[in-house]
Each structure stands twice: as C-alpha cells, then as structure tokens.
Amino acid sequence: MLGHPTVRSRTTARRPCRWLVVSMTLCVLIGATTSAIAQKIFPYETHVETLDNGLKTMLIPMNSGGLVAYWTIVRTGARDEYEPGHTGFAHFFEHMMFRGSEKYPREVREKLVTEMGADANAFTSDDLTAYYLNIASEDLEQVIELESDRFKNLKYPEAEFKTEAGAVYGEYRKNRMNPFFRVYEAVHQEAFDVHTYGHTAMGYVEDIKAMPEMFEYSQSFFSRYYRPENVVVVVIGDIDVGRTRKNLQEHYGDWARGYTPPQVPVEPKQTKEKRIDVPYEGQSLPIVWISYKMDAFDPNNLELMSADVFAQLAFGETSDIHKKLVLEEQVVEFIQGEVNMNRDPGLMDIIARVKEPQRVDYVVQEIDRTIAHFKENLPDAQRLADLKSNVRYDFLMGLDTPMNVARRLYRVIAVTGGIEAVDHMYRSYDKVSAQDVQNAARKYFVDEQRTIAILRPGEGGES
C-alpha cells in the first residue's frame, strides 16, 4: 500500500513491480485494530540505542535458524541531491561503497564476503540508501568489523571511481526502455518545481554522463552525509544482544560526527493542475499516471493515514473501479493507488495501463468519478473492516525471516529515524473512520494539487 512508485515491470506482471523492494510497514500496520495489540504491534523485542556519536543501533532478536540480517540505513537518498548537476549521486555513491578501504581493499573485502556466503547488496531511493548483508550468525562479528570499516574509512582511487561511473550508466541503460520508468521520471519532474523529489534516484542522464568527473565532489558527499548521526544500523535474527551491542560500540564508537544536512528547497504549494504527455519511442500500452501532492510522512497525521486508506478503498483490487475497468469492461490491464511514505511532502500515485489508446480519456474520467464519489459518500463499513483485517494478516504473515522483517521496517526507520513510529502509526490508523476517509478525499484529492501524465507510445523520444 504505502510505498514508492514504480519504474519497471515484470514480463508478465499485471502490475508494475517496484523500483526498489518497498517497505509495507505503514500499510500492514493499518489493520491491527484490536486494542489488545494497540500499544505494540511489532511482535519482537527491539533494543534501540544511540551511541555518543549519534549512531542509532536497533537489535531485534528472533529465532531464525541461524540467519542474521545486517542493515545499514543511511538517511540520504535522491532527496539530498540539491546541488545542480549532481542528480543520481546518492545512488552512484552507493556503488562506490563497494570499492574498499585501506584496511580492506576491494578485492580483500570481496573475498571475505564471498567466503562467508553472504547475500549482500544495496539500493538507493528518494529518502535513503540501504546496505544489507544476509549472513549466518557465526559471521556477525566479522561483518560488524567490515561494515564499520567501510563507513569510517572508505577509500578509492580516481580511476576506480570513473570505472564505476560506467556501471551506473549501464544501470540506466537497462532501465531506460521500461515505459514505467519513463513516466515515473517525467511525472516527478513535472510535479515538483524546486524540490529534489523532481528527479529519480537514477538521476538525469546528463548528470550520469558527467559522473566520472566528480571525484572530488564524491569525497565531499561522503564527508557530509556518511556520518553516524545520519545512519541507523539494524541487526535482526539469531543474535546475542549483549555481545552484539558491545561489538557495535567497539567498532562504531570512534566514528566521528560531522553530518551536514542538505539544503533541500521547500516546494511551494501547487496552485493549478499540470498535464503532460510522456513520449516513448518503443511500443507500449498507454499509461495513465496521476499524482496528488501529499503531506510529509508523520505517523500522528490522521489525515495522511486516512488518505492511504482511501487509496486502497478507491483504487485497490476490491474497489469498484477495479471491478468495472479491469474485470467487466477490460479497458485497463491494471489500476492501483498508493500514498508514498516520504520525509518531505511527496505524492500519492494512481496508475493504470490502458488497453486501447482511444480510451485514455475515459479512464481519467472514471478515476475522477471515483474520487468524486468518495468525496460525496462515506465508504462501506465492511470494506473498511476488511481492509483493516487485510493489513493485520499481511503484517502477521510477513515477519518470517530476518530479511523480511528488515524489508518491512527499513523505510519507516529511514524516513523517521526511529522505530517508535510503528506504534504511533498504529494508534493513528486505529482511529481511521469512514468519515476520516471522506475528509481525506476532500482535502488531498483536488485538481489543482495534481499532475496528470499520459505515456503514449510511438511519439519519439530519447535515443
């Protein structure tokens, strides 16, 4: 439900899958409505500590057959790329974090990680960059040593920096033919006049091409953002809490403070509807993508939580519009609505892939009709109850491995800086009533707050 927009699609998927693995934390919490768990929705013990240098650590022991998920969440993403010409840099820098340090040069580090059979990777999105290793618990101490070392002492020669820039351009290449990526990129560019959410985590292609020349900037980027006050380390699985805590203190305790917050511009209030056509030189069914401006994520913002409930009731798989357009008239391949969880005011996206180009306007009209209906009518009480049941069971079923627990938590941790928001959100969602849903529809879903993007194939474009 709540999450992050799409930039790619599976070969046979009826829905676009996500740019990144997206935390479902917010949505799963909505459904936990019984008062018995009102105070604490998350079922595992959580040990949170902030070191003297500001680094936050979260230890979550769980029975996991000897597996441990070790996540380092940097609260820096494309949002922090406020300096002109440097879009895509957070993502590029994520690549550089694999280039080694003096103590563990790239080859040495890779060999150690390989020896331990770790499932290790990283990703970048609008508000965060996350690094993870899924390991056997016996390798935890070595991982703490390796991870703390690269975050404190990353070092790479300029030639390697330039080489990695080529790999990033390759990543852009593999994405650029995806029509969802194109429209996602375009709608953000149009929706935001000054805020950095106007560009994707990939960045503008001209900035990607210029990356090899930004070696010095990369060092400044590391120095400003890769600091303990801006990072949360999360360790989940078969762990000894006392020992792990001591290890983290020993290895990260001397990491020097020095975080410099980015000067992210404040987006002025949108005052009129925006409409764009997105060119695409390949062949695709048309895509309708309508984005409404939302508030920044705040677990205590009942209106925002209600907007998310509205998105599901109005555009989810059991909605009237899904029944009409997907199942009965078969005008669209899929339709979905989603509020994104963002640190600054972001977007709620309604996305549909239309089967016949001449029916695009009709689909937009039906979306408008749906929103108007919710403004005039209270949602069905049973559907609201079903939704709450859905998110409760989704939550209960999704915490089966350390990595799955981490996937459900990382975004809320990155956006809020803590894990307390989980319970706060739950308390807010617990209060969402039919009237709140209607109020949210009236407050957020107004024409002057939206951007309508239509991707139509065969109209040329970037080559």
Added chain:
Amino acid sequence: MRRTRLGAALLLLFAVACGGESPEGRASSAQDGTILLPVRDDPTVSFCIWFQVGSQNDPPGKEGLAYVTGHLLAEGSTQDNSYEEILAQLYPLASTYGVRVDREMTTFRGRTHVDNLEKFYALFTDAFLKPKFDEKDFERVRNDALNAIKNTLRYSSDEELGKAAFYDFVFTGTSYSHPREGTVQGLESLTIDDVRAFYNQYFTLENSVLALGGGYPSNLPERLRTSMSALPAGKPAPAQEPRAAAIDGRKVVLVSKAGADASLSFGFPIDVLRGEREFYALWVANSWLGEHRNSSSHLYQVIRSARGMNYGDYSYIEAYPEGGFRQKPPQNVSRRQQCFEIWIRTLPNDQAVFALRAALRELQTLVDRGMSEEDFELTRSFLNKYVLHFAETTSQRLRYAVDDRFYGIDGSHLENFRKILPTLTLEEVNAAIRKHLQYENMKIAIITGDADLIKRQLESDEATPMQYASEKPAEVLEEDKEISTLPLQIAAADIQVIPVEEMFEN
C-alpha cells in the same frame, strides 16, 4: 520471543512424536505421494499443487494454451464465485493464490494464516477443482498474455527479450522454443473450448502432486487428498523430451530493434541435471564463473568491476527466468533439458562484440585450464552458506521439495549439495567442466539497435578495441589487446537478423 536452541530441539522431538508423518521442518513424502513439510511454529500454511503440464504441451498452432489455462484457473471465476467475489473474499485474509506456468510444470501456490485456513482452503481448491471457464475471464487473461509478448517482452525489457530469443534459438523446432506465454498467433487462435479440453486432459488427479507446508492441522493432508478426487480422471502421456538440434559452430541471431542498446545471451544445451553428482561439481565452476547478481562472479569482475562496461554479467546451468528482476533462483521451473548460458547485461552497441569476446575468452580459459585450487576453495566456502538464502521461507522450501520430486532427488537438493560440497575435489570439478562445457559450438542472441554494425564486426572478425573514459591499469589494457582480437570464427551465413516485431509471432 526468541526460543533457545534446546527449546527448538525439544520441539523437533515433539513434532516428530506427535505429527507422525514427517520430521519437523523437513519435507518428506507421505505414502500416497503427498509432499509434507510441517513447521509447527509457523503461523501460516503453504500449498503447492503441481500439475505435470506446461508450455511444452501446447499443441502446434495453439502456443499459449497451457499458460492461459493455468492463469484462467488462478485468475478467473469458479462455479461458486465470480473472480470479483473471490478477490473480495481473499482480501480480508491478506492471502492470495497464484500460478506459475513453465515449460514442464504448472504449479498453483497459496499461503494463508492458520486463522483463515477454512475460508482460504475453499477458495484456493475451487480454483482448480471447480473452474467456471468464463468467457470474459478468458478474454482478459488471453489479452494480458498477448500484451506480455507484444508490448512487455518485445519492448519493455531488452534483457528478458535477449534470454527469450536465446531459448527460442537453441530450441528451434522443439516444444521448448516458444515463451511460456505462447506466441501471438497461437494465443489469438485459442478458444475457451480449447482451454476446457486442455484442462480435462492435463489437470487430472493422476497428473498432480500435492505439497503442504507450515503449521497446518494434522487432518489437512487427508482432507486435501479427498478434495482432489474431484479432478478429472486420466493420466496423459508424458510429453516427448525436447531435444535441441546439435550446434555446429557459432550461430548468431541479431534481434533488431530501433533505439536499443545491446543485451546478450548465449550458450548451448548441456546434458546434466540437478541430482547428479556431476551437476554439483559443475555448479561450483558455474558459481565461480558467473554467480547470478553477485560480485563474486568472475564475468562480473572482468566486464563490470574492472572495465565498468555494464551493470553485471553472469552464467547459468539451469533455466533462470526473470533474471533481471530476482536475486535468487526461482522454483518450479524444472526442465529435462538445461542449457549453459552466459548473460551480458545491457551495454552500448559498439561495445557488444568486445564484451562477447571478453566472455568467450573467460569461458575458453575455464574450459582449457579448469579452476584453480584457490578459486575452488573460495567458491566452495561461498556456496556452503550462500545456498542457505535460496530457501529461507516455508513456501520456498516447499517449492524446492516439489522440484526434488521432479528430478527424482532423494532428500533435498540444497541439503544434498551442502553434504556433497566437502567431498568434491578440484579434479572432479575440472572434469565436469571438460565434459559439459565448451566454447566452439553455441548459439548467440543479441538484442541491438545497430544490427548492421554488429553483423559487420562479427562476420569480418575485425578487431574491436575498447575506448575508456577513464584511466585503466596496464594489465587491463594489456588484456584488452587479446580480447579485442580474439578470433570469433563466425561465418556470415550463420548470422541472421530478425526484426523485433517478428519475434514470437508464431
């Protein structure tokens, strides 16, 4: 709360004593063949129902029939509920069911919280026991499949297109050649009566294998077996084993697509399957050469890490569909005929032949010299723990158990591998390389926006030197000289160019 290891051990004994059917957390086969994977403290129940049918069973001219049939069952109305009602009833349970149709297998998968088992069970089993074959659902599912080929596969992901073109090329003339979704003309020719007849022929009790996992109640296996007796009767004849034609030399298909960068997939069929000791030896070699989405992949190190040419480069000894979208191997894509395959991710057209040469050179070196002791030990250490991540959840382990049945593996493929690993020798691995890998006879598929350039470079065998934007170490530049002039030995007559709009048309 965390349970102690002692507690887990006691629970295991308890489960064995009380369950009586299968050891806790490990798949086993009941007397009637049902696969059981009880995990008592799992609050969910996982189902996997395997029908021994797939796209290889599509009648000629009706390519896509297996895919549409499977998806119509999983995404259509039943005799008791419209699809809309099914979605509405599943929604509060946060449970879904779905299908995977591959070349040889159709598997229905479902998972629900044990609280909701009753409601879910009825909806899930109705999907394949009481299908309605609704005409409107059929049109929707067929239309989605057509779109998957005409728009998504052809135009949205060149990497997946490259893999599909490779399989099509290798298995030309066999039942393995067309994508699981079918072909455009095959799909367009389908009728609801075709689907109904296909269902009656293949979705039979005798043609199915049932698998249950998680914290299911003890009476569920029997109940499921009883329910399944409502399936049609009969045992269809097994499909003929696909035999790819022998490849003599290096053959190339260039899929021409305006504006595309280059995406490459190439390789050849191999005659070794999961379960055989040689397979596990070859697995070690393949992991070293090209572990999927892992920087330990040697091809990745040569093409991406050292040269920054693209996003990644990997190799395979088993089918790995949707490789661009997944980190770990999929389950239930078992096949009687596998390929060795190298995948070079998207890069500029003018670097495609250099990348091809670089990968061929690494393959050649591996075949001629084998693995080194050091690489062998490192890869063995890596795999011993890395495979633990392949099946972390009950559902994944259950699907692996179904694949074990497909391959006739006694025990668990992944567990057996970890047992065999310490006993493998470098000599065995190198013998498996020599026996199953080679570099002279293969098929190469390249998606490209500049077929003329690549065709000319391939047939002329001209040098394809690399130009870099950044400084590279002397040893890389020295190696580049060898790579850029590596003889390709591809005859002009062995290069064909196919416009993308003709791919998977019929």
